[in-house]
Amino acid sequence: MDLLIWIGAAVSVIGICGLLFTVVLVRKARKAATDDEDLRARLGKIIPINLGALLFSILGLMAVILGISLS
Template identity: 55%
Template sequence: MFEIITWGGAALSVAGLVGLVWCILRVMKARKAGLSDDELRAVVQGVLPWNLGALFLSVLGLMLVILGISLG
C-alpha cells in the first residue's frame, strides 16, 4: 500500500519537473525570439500559472514520497 503512495508521489514529482522544464524552455524561446518588453511580459504572464501548477504538483509528489517512506 505505502509502496504505491511512494511511487505515485515519485511520478507526480517527475511530472511536475517536466512541467517546470517546459516553462523554462518556453520563456527561453521567447527571449531568443527578440520580442519587445510588452510581448515578453505577456509570454511570462501566460507561463506563470503553468509554472506554479507544476511547482505545486512537484511539491505534492515529494510530500507523498515522504509520507510513503515514513509510514512504510
C-alpha cells in the same frame, strides 16, 4: 505504503518535466519577444503553468515523504 511512494515519485517526475517545459517556453519567449511589453505578456501566460508544475512536484514529494514515514 510502497505504492504511495511510487505514485509520489511519478507525480514528482511529471512536475519536474513541467518545470523543464516552462524553461523551454521562457527561452522561446525571450527569443520571439520584440519589446519589453511583449515579453511581459508572454511570461504572464507562462507563470501559471510554472506554478502548477511546481505545485505538482511538491505534492509528489509530500506523498513520497508520507509513504516513507508510514512504512
